Amino acid sequence: MAARAGALRGSRDVSGSEQEGAAGGRHVPWRRAASALRWGLAVERQYIRIGFVRKSQFRVEFVNQVLMDLCFYAAFILTFEILYGLGGEGTLTLGGWSHEEMRVYMGMVFVADGLFMTFLGQQWHFGQDLKDGNLDAFRVRPGSPAFLYFFQRFSPEGMTNLAFGLGWLIFALAGVMPELVDPADLAWALPAAVAVIAWSQVFLMLAYNVTEFWLLNSDVGHLVSMLVSNFGERPLEVYPGALARVLKFVVPVAGMAWYPASLVLGRLELGFALGYPLVLAAFALVVLGLFRRGMRRYESAMG
Amino acid sequence: MPFRFFVLHQARFLQFTLLQVAVAALVWCIGYAAAPAHWLVPVSAGAMLQAGVLVLMGSYCCFLIFFTLNALAFWLDVIWSLLVMAWFVIGFSGGALVPVSQMPPGFYEALRVGFPYWMITAPIELVMGRLGTGDFLFGVGLVTAQLVALDLLRRWVWRRGLARYVGAGM
Numbered sequence: 001m002a003a004r005a006g007a008l009r010g011s012r013d014v015s016g017s018e019q020e021g022a023a024g025g026r027h028v029p030w031r032r033a034a035s036a037l038r039w040g041l042a043v044e045r046q047y048i049r050i051g052f053v054r055k056s057q058f059r060v061e062f063v064n065q066v067l068m069d070l071c072f073y074a075a076f077i078l079t080f081e082i083l084y085g086l087g088g089e090g091t092l093t094l095g096g097w098s099h100e101e102m103r104v105y106m107g108m109v110f111v112a113d114g115l116f117m118t119f120l121g122q123q124w125h126f127g128q129d130l131k132d133g134n135l136d137a138f139r140v141r142p143g144s145p146a147f148l149y150f151f152q153r154f155s156p157e158g159m160t161n162l163a164f165g166l167g168w169l170i171f172a173l174a175g176v177m178p179e180l181v182d183p184a185d186l187a188w189a190l191p192a193a194v195a196v197i198a199w200s201q202v203f204l205m206l207a208y209n210v211t212e213f214w215l216l217n218s219d220v221g222h223l224v225s226m227l228v229s230n231f232g233e234r235p236l237e238v239y240p241g242a243l244a245r246v247l248k249f250v251v252p253v254a255g256m257a258w259y260p261a262s263l264v265l266g267r268l269e270l271g272f273a274l275g276y277p278l279v280l281a282a283f284a285l286v287v288l289g290l291f292r293r294g295m296r297r298y299e300s301a302m303g
Numbered sequence: 304m305p306f307r308f309f310v311l312h313q314a315r316f317l318q319f320t321l322l323q324v325a326v327a328a329l330v331w332c333i334g335y336a337a338a339p340a341h342w343l344v345p346v347s348a349g350a351m352l353q354a355g356v357l358v359l360m361g362s363y364c365c366f367l368i369f370f371t372l373n374a375l376a377f378w379l380d381v382i383w384s385l386l387v388m389a390w391f392v393i394g395f396s397g398g399a400l401v402p403v404s405q406m407p408p409g410f411y412e413a414l415r416v417g418f419p420y421w422m423i424t425a426p427i428e429l430v431m432g433r434l435g436t437g438d439f440l441f442g443v444g445l446v447t448a449q450l451v452a453l454d455l456l457r458r459w460v461w462r463r464g465l466a467r468y469v470g471a472g473m
Binding site for chain 1: 379380381382384385387388391392394395400401405406407410
């Protein structure tokens with residue numbers, strides 16, 4: 001009953017941790033955070049299980065999707081290999097990125113793509129589900145509707161491609177060590193880079209999709225996603241200054257690959273390297289705020 | 304339907320192509336009016352016509368490929384990944400990312416026999432004057448042969464698929 005009362009009061013925590021806190025005479029923020037994390041991981045575990053069950057029914061589709069992404073990676077790799085080959089091995093740079101550095105950059109793009117395909121595939125259906133009023137099942141406590149909705153379609157084929165992407169990244173990093181990257185630095189920089197990629201992908205995806213709340217049935221989320229994400233697949237140095245600043249600070253697609261690759265390769269000044277995650281955090285807060293406002297506009301299929 | 308299923312899709316392809324040609328012509332005119340010095344101008348009207356023929360023939364090859372891939376839905380549950388894969392392959396082998404003529408010689412020789420090259424890179428080079436009428440005629444012959452082969456494949460796949468089809472409630 002106490003948990004039910006919490007939900008009715010509008011509390012986000014109805015899992016019982018509030019009751020535990022009250023019993024102990026205090027509310028411990030870290031305990032709440034740990035409880036939320038445990039709950040999120042339990043939900044994600046079920047999504048992963050369902051993802052494997054679903055894909056076991058579409059095995060040809062699994063192979064096709066793995067091949068599809070491998071085609072994307074191959075086209076990407078060949079494009080840059082040919083471009084650098086045109087300039088003569090070891091002489092050409094693109095926006096100040098050498099051939100070896102560009103391979104690391106591509107690895108970050110592949111990891112970003114793999115994470116997106118693995119966890120966030122449901123975003124392609126958001127506009128239609130919003131239009132059809134199909135979000136009712138995700139407006140439950142104590143969960144975040146955004147987490148419950150967007151993470152529901154775990155993709156085993158995306159995970160396979162993520163493994164390929166990580167493999168390429170490791171191959172690329174082996175090519176720049178120890179000349180450009182100190183292995184000791186890589187031990188903290190690589191996990192940090194992957195964390196930034198994951199964070200950026202989640203909140204950029206959310207940003208693209210919140211537009212659907214105000215422009216219902218416009219498919220604008222897909223359009224913006226394709227337009228803006230493509231910018232992130234190239235180093236920001238190749239764009240004019242104003243556009244590069246927009247891509248860093250307004251719609252920070254720089255977090256997808258440019259910042260992580262630059263961080264790992266030691267191309268950033270210390271102040272920027274430390275400060276940029278704050279930009280990404282601020283962007284995330286704005287997007288979450290917009291998502292909450294957007295959800296108030298949502299109309300269920302039941303009226 | 305008073306006509307074959309394929310005719311419906313052919314008509315849609317025609318409608319889509321006419322619209323695209325009109326939009327492309329409009330964009331070219333706007334670009335030329337805004338920045339004539341920086342805009343690609345065909346070396347001759349003949350070259351433009353040759354390029355247009357190759358683009359349209361190549362587009363029809365694409366249409367046949369995508370119709371055939373869609374017809375695989377008779378056997379497969381989901382085919383969207385095949386469609387996306389086909390776009391990657393056609394785009395790369397046609398030179399949408401890097402012009403085929405700038406690729407290493409081995410790639411160039413291999414991709415030059417496929418219709419995507421004659422649909423993307425070759426028309427651009429015709430318009431720029433890098434290729435001539437002899438190349439155009441060679442390309443037309445090559446793409447025609449592939450177009451016929453793709454149409455035969457499309458018919459074969461469609462008939463085999465139709466033989467498997469069982470309507471809902473039957």
